[in-house]
Amino acid sequence: MDALKLVIILPEYNEEECIEDTTGRLLSVIENLQQEKLITNDSFIFWISDGSTDNSWKLIEKIHSEKPDKVKGIKFSKNFGNQKAILAGLFESYKYGADCFISIDSDLQQDELKIKEFIQKYKSGAKIVAGIRNNRETDGIIKKITALAFYKLMNILGVNLKVNHSDYRLVSRDAVEALQKFGETNLFLRGIFNELGFKQDYVYFDVKPRKYGKTKFTSDKMFSLALNGITSFSIVPLRFVSYVGILMSIISFIIGFSAWWEKVFNNSTIPGWATIIVTIGFVGGIQILCIGIIGEYLGQLFQEVKSRPRYIIEKELK
Ligand code: UDP
Ligand code: MG
Numbered sequence: 001m002d003a004l005k006l007v008i009i010l011p012e013y014n015e016e017e018c019i020e021d022t023t024g025r026l027l028s029v030i031e032n033l034q035q036e037k038l039i040t041n042d043s044f045i046f047w048i049s050d051g052s053t054d055n056s057w058k059l060i061e062k063i064h065s066e067k068p069d070k071v072k073g074i075k076f077s078k079n080f081g082n083q084k085a086i087l088a089g090l091f092e093s094y095k096y097g098a099d100c101f102i103s104i105d106s107d108l109q110q111d112e113l114k115i116k117e118f119i120q121k122y123k124s125g126a127k128i129v130a131g132i133r134n135n136r137e138t139d140g141i142i143k144k145i146t147a148l149a150f151y152k153l154m155n156i157l158g159v160n161l162k163v164n165h166s167d168y169r170l171v172s173r174d175a176v177e178a179l180q181k182f183g184e185t186n187l188f189l190r191g192i193f194n195e196l197g198f199k200q201d202y203v204y205f206d207v208k209p210r211k212y213g214k215t216k217f218t219s220d221k222m223f224s225l226a227l228n229g230i231t232s233f234s235i236v237p238l239r240f241v242s243y244v245g246i247l248m249s250i251i252s253f254i255i256g257f258s259a260w261w262e263k264v265f266n267n268s269t270i271p272g273w274a275t276i277i278v279t280i281g282f283v284g285g286i287q288i289l290c291i292g293i294i295g296e297y298l299g300q301l302f303q304e305v306k307s308r309p310r311y312i313i314e315k316e317l318k
Contacts, residue, residue, distance in 0.1 A: 006043040011085030012106040017212030051079030118170040126201035131168030157234035188229040
């Protein structure tokens with residue numbers, strides 16, 4: 001196979017401390033791969049500035065003016081979130097005619113030297129190569145537990161996701177074309193790429209501690225990503241609501257029948273107000289939970305139906 005044209009996709013949100021370092025390190029990865037004749041000389045890196053309010057876009061512009069062929073990018077009009085930044089990176093760099101695209105976190109916590117392995121897996125036939133993290137040592141205890149619970153829950157709900165899947169990923173041109181047909185506003189890329197059905201392979205990598213700044217993935221953003229993952233790939237929670245409803249009706253019918261029986265045949269009044277109150281509280285709780293689950297899907301539907309643009313580009317460095 002001939003050398004491939006590669007684009008490295010870098011979403012960033014207020015990462016001014018690492019823009020220069022990351023660009024330098026990735027350009028040297030690109031250079032090495034070019035020397036090994038694995039990728040073409042017009043391969044480049046593509047920054048997506050996701051509504052940063054710090055100096056990062058200025059830095060990207062500066063680097064672009066020095067090396068316009070090697071560093072390109074776009075700037076969002078506001079913060080749209082990391083999933084949309086990756087999506088925009090794929091769609092907007094597509095027009096430069098690359099063969100494959102690799103997204104990686106701009107803090108380079110993910111080992112950039114594994115890029116070669118991604119390319120080798122692509123050359124041996126995989127259309128999507130997903131990065132799987134070996135460890136979660138860099139995460140706090142809460143993130144570790146919630147992440148693990150999330151993957152377990154997704155599997156129970158019937159979504160086939162590999163544990164510790166990340167957005168460090170190689171995607172072929174065919175896969176980007178297929179992805180363009182998905183019009184979802186709320187994106188959970190790890191799920192969507194599974195859905196495409198192309199041949200997948202995996203690269204295992206170690207996660208390093210963050211070198212500069214702090215995480216841009218607040219718990220709030222993590223939670224909404226996880227909920228999107230569930231509500232856009234599984235209807236099991238909705239079905240669960242129906243089952244609970246049916247079960248509750250059967251139980252209440254039995255309770256009603258037994259109360260009637262006691263009254264008519266034994267003429268005994270039922271003692272135990274407490275039981276009644278507890279039951280009412282319990283059923284009320286279940287109902288609110290169920291309405292909440294339905295609300296999540298309704299919210300998802302509401303956002304999809306409006307079909308607003310998924311991102312808005314304010315500036316572009318060609
Ligand atoms: N990021 C982004 N938009 C956001 C939040 C994060 O583009 O709204 C980028 C961030 O700059 C980084 C990547 O997504 O390049 C992963 O974020 P981070 O390293 O903060 O997450 P963590 O490694 O802590 O999970
Ligand atoms: Mg990080």
